[in-house]
Amino acid sequence: MTKQKVSFFWFRRDLRLEDNTGLFHALQSDFPVIPLFIFDEDILDNLPKNDARVTFIYDSLQKINSQLSEFGSSILIKKGKTTEVWKSLIAEFDIQNVFFNKDYEPFAIKRDSSITSLLKENNIESFSFKDHVIFEEKEITKADGLPYTVYTPYKNKWLEKYHFSGAAPEYDSAPFQSNFAKNQFPFPELSEIGFERSAIKVQPHDLSKISNYKETRDFPALDSTSYLSPHLRFGSVSIRKLVNWANRKNQTFLSELIWREFFIQILFSFPNCVNHNFKSAYDGIQWRNNEEDFKRWCSGTTGYPMVDAGMRQLNETGYMHNRVRMVVASFLCKHLLINWQWGEAYFAEKLLDFELASNVGNWQWAAGTGCDAAPYFRVFNPEIQQKKFDEKGEYIRKWIPEFDFGYSEPMVDHAFARDRAIATYKAGIIK
Template identity: 55%
Template sequence: IHQALGEINISLKKYHSKVNTYYGKPIEVFKKLSEDYTIAGVFCNRDYEPQAIERDKEVYYFFREKNIPFKAYKDQVIFDKDQIIKKDGSPYTVYTPFAKKWREALTPEHYQSFELNFKNLFPQEYSDILTLKEIGFKKTDFNFSKPVLNASIIDNYDQFRDYPALQHTTQLGIALRFGTISIRKCVDFALKHNAVWLSELIWREFFMQILYHFPQVVHQSFKRQYDNIHWRNNEEDFKHWCEGTTGYPIIDAGMRELNQTGFMHNRVRMIVASFLCKHLLIDWRWGEAYFALKLNDYDLSANNGNWQWAAGSGCDAAPYFRVFNPTAQMEKFDKDLLYIKKWLPEWNTSAYLSPIVEHTFARERALSEYKKGLASAE
């Protein structure tokens, strides 16, 4: 975000304007702005995360007391929270009918582009935005490249997206999360290049509207009966999972990639999430929190939705008896072991650990615990 704002600020210099940046609690910043300026109205783009909603409500009520309009607009989605709903007005909780209605409702107006016009901006003397140090951050050596819609990748996205060694994914998660690429631009491109990638963009909106309508999923299973499962939550096992020392190469490679880069291939995310919940019987919330800590493209709705999908507790989740075999997944999606060798230099040497749990045993244990937990909820 800081890098993108800095670039926008520089681009405004020739128009004798700038981006004003402030640091502090939002309500306190707006109180100070209302003292410094005569504010005619406040305009922002809508956010769907529970904490963001409460933040915006506080600012809204502050300005309402001053009779100052506060307007929030749809921006990071094609359809807003209540635009794709059932006939009875309730939200969809299954992806397929949601996606069907989403596609039916889509028109070119939803993803049309607009020319930018900076010529009438408020004139201001140019100054730099706040530095990272001024807002309590440190610069990392991670290179955030400008987001690009790469036709050579997206045209074949459906064929190669599941193979982690190929890195044949869009790498646009960070840009979509922080708004440095427009969802409208992505949808327009997907319509022209790849229907499967469009489906992934619709999944993104599906999880966003689930989070908005069911904010309790942040802390609870969407299917409440899954909160009766007795998780082992073994801290030593969790440490092995976090550090990538489980003895399962595809799991360990994925976790090493995450820890070293802040990114993990999506297919591998599914495998490591399933392993944590099913093989180790560790609460999906532990894994969700670790991903939140490590992922550069962390998005609450998508992260929560995908973790609950893996655990079986989500609104449109994989059935609890679906347990990925990590060895079979490796053989299917990394048969030449290119991904494994990249992230596990000690693989196939005496230094590499034995599996911390045997697959068949772990699968049977998981099925037993899931059955008991779900039966107790009836």
């Protein structure tokens, strides 16, 4: 029997039907479109069985599947090593085209290049699209064509280009949805993928408090930020819709979305920054890397309430407020003199919104080793940060119930740690 010729749309970090660039183009191809998601064993094998991000991905796919049922279609879910999965799909289906949205992380670039080659060897055309940023790769560069490494000029150029084009185009697939293939693929249980449901949930995003973003965003007890980060990470919201909205509503909020793109373009242009100091002059810093100190930081038992509250919030919920992230990161790198890569790895394991570009970029910013980073001699005082941003101690009490009953002493004196950090950095920076 001859097989039906089909196109595939490969979902990755774009888990939505609406305003999805690659999907919009796939649905206009000459062949019915099979939506696909691959649970990639190369990523999954390193995660705990109850990983909250896997639960979120699973739930997002379920939502997509139920939306697809309205068109008599369904999503094909596979689990395995990506190359092996694609080999078996090529054998099973008569695939004409494959569409997907670009991912700029080094691992993804390598994966996509090898899958594209495999498809080509089998005479299958592949098409990739910009979807999870407004401007990608080399679209925002300095006059000499080199990437920006300082945020403010990057942002100015970004805004100039954005305003010049009016607004980010949005891609409405609705007119083409009859082109989804009419297959009924079984939707697996989470356990069939080898995972368990996590008790930690991704919160829905909330834009209701953004009108006061500038005034409220730094106060963790107000809990007034958008909770968009995991949704942007996995693409359950469209960055184009969001940026167009932010541009009308709040420029400070828009600037934060541009920070996200700044770090994505830094990672694209300087992939080495994942494992190396962005500024190699900082390679000589003699980190203390004390394992007992690291454990106290991880468990939120440093004796500094702002640091401890943040780490407990992270451990319990997979989220931490941005101001507090800055405080805990500075504390790890400066007070404890632990290499930022340890903190980055811990955040990567715990954060629901873990995103390589933003995580590495912000950690290097906090450590002073990054591009456009905080100067090394700026050492946040966790007590002053607490007084400024949680004056009444509401955030702290929420995460440290024992706070009012004789809280433990700081594990290291601030003035001593500050002097030690500055001296160590000074001695380590290669002139």
